[in-house]
Amino acid sequence: MDGFVGRLTQEQNQKLMEMWKIIIDMGKCNINDPPKVDVSKRRGIKALLGKKRASSNSLVEEKDSDLLFELFLAFATDDPDSLILRFLRARKWDVNKGVEMLLNALKWRAQMDIPQLLAGGERDLGKQIESGKFFVFGKDKMGNLVSYTRVKLHDKNAQSQEDSEKFTVYYTESVRRILPKGHEKITLVFDLTDFTMNSMDYQMVKFLVTCFEAYYPESLHQCLVVNAPWIFWGCWKIIKPWIDPIICEKIKFLKSYSELVEFIDVDQIPKYFGGENPYEFKYDEFRGESQSMPEDKVNETNSKFDTLRDSFVETTLKLINDPNNQNLTLERNKLKEQIQSLNAYIESFYPKSIFQRSNISIK
Structure with missing residues (x-):
């Protein structure tokens, strides 16, 4: 089945790059006021690190953030192209409708503050x-x-x-x-x-x-x-x-x-x-085993996040203008892997979910 990373037709790949171009052009728009999307304020990258203000239960300083910032948070450990393609497929490869759908999803993710939700673990959801x-x-x-x-x-x-x-x-x-x-x-x-x-x-x-x-x-x-x-x-x-x-x-x-x-x-x-597998659900008690990122790593991680984002955007724009350049494709793929690895590193400081504690995955 085509339409997925590594299985794109030429036309589908063109649609993917077209959507990236629109997103990048809009990317520096404030998440609070992108075209046709009204989005609430968003916490900064330190929300990913689980840092909190001493004075409240909120994560550290709120700041306005751009669309690309929100998008790169949404990737989590996904391949960046995979996420974009899901919105394209959902809108039958209509790029403008795919962009609109993605923007609304980013607005919702900002309102839900998903990094904070994950950083809190099952503390309030365990029951x-x-x-x-x-x-x-x-x-x-x-x-x-x-x-x-x-x-x-x-x-x-x-x-x-x-x-x-x-x-x-x-x-x-x-x-x-x-x-x-x-x-x-x-x-x-x-x-x-x-x-x-x-x-x-x-x-x-x-x-x-x-x-x-x-x-x-x-x-x-x-x-x-x-x-x-x-x-x-x-x-x-x-x-x-x-x-x-x-x-x-x-x-x-x-x-x-x-x-x-x-x-x-x-x-x-x-x-x-009615099956044959003896598995029975058993709750592995949540222990709140999160840890804070070392202070000397916070600024370093912030800087690396921004650098990878900017490098990925720059390389993607170059590839849009030179779609047959294999060196650019390889460079972009390496950057995607680095983005996934950095997000995985950041999320390693989150409390483990019941699925991670139980080592549940597809074998």
């Missing part, structure tokens, strides 16, 4: 993870990581909407960081066994739908809904109109666990879900 209502295990037949949701374990009244949203984003961002190179999508399994209306959280469903459609496009391979009781079908009539038809096509309703084997090999399915 939701500890419940086992969400966990990841194994892979589907296409090699995508599988996320399981036991809906009956979710009590819509046990947490605020804000906490539910923070948990959803933290969970999603944590899963992103355990996907091996070459894997960009996940399969969701929603188990509706013993479903009651106490678990029917419309606000959370709507937020999850928005995340996959607008903020994490091209991240969902399929959604398998198992054992839906008759009472759920009334809920589905409310939910379905919220969902984009393209996403809706990825949702499949299964009558029983036995039908999961059509999509996931039986040895990759936990016994609880």
Whole structure:
């Protein structure tokens, strides 16, 4: 399948470079006031380092930041081109629509302050993870990581909407960081066994739908809904109109666990879900094992981040003007690897997620 890094047609590569050119040209616009996008203030790179003000629980000094700054934070450990391509594919290679979608996603990421959320770890979210209502295990037949949701374990009244949203984003961002190179999508399994209306959280469903459609496009391979009781079908009539038809096509309703084997090999399915794998979710207690970056490394890392960003932008512009220059392509690929390595180094100072503590990944 084309449309991915290393598998681009000439036309797709031209679209990618065209989108990069627009982003770079807009890149020095303030994140608070880019064209057609109204974005709230954003904390600086030190948010990545987990540093806090002595006077409050906020991360160190707030400052206005440019679009490129936000974009390079969003890359995390992704290949920079992979992220851009997801927005292009989601908008059927319409560059202007892809740019607009990306800008809205960057606005949202700035408002959510995702680096601060990750730097805090599970300190305020552990109960939701500890419940086992969400966990990841194994892979589907296409090699995508599988996320399981036991809906009956979710009590819509046990947490605020804000906490539910923070948990959803933290969970999603944590899963992103355990996907091996070459894997960009996940399969969701929603188990509706013993479903009651106490678990029917419309606000959370709507937020999850928005995340996959607008903020994490091209991240969902399929959604398998198992054992839906008759009472759920009334809920589905409310939910379905919220969902984009393209996403809706990825949702499949299964009558029983036995039908999961059509999509996931039986040895990759936990016994609880009718498979043969003995895996059982067990919460590895969060210990807040974060550490601060040494002071002498903070300025050095800041400087390296800016240098890599500027070098990548400069090399990308050169490649746009000289697309057949293999030396520029090699140089740009090296810079992408360095950006990923630096972000991985920065994030090594974050508390480890449950997935990292449990060494969960696709084998």
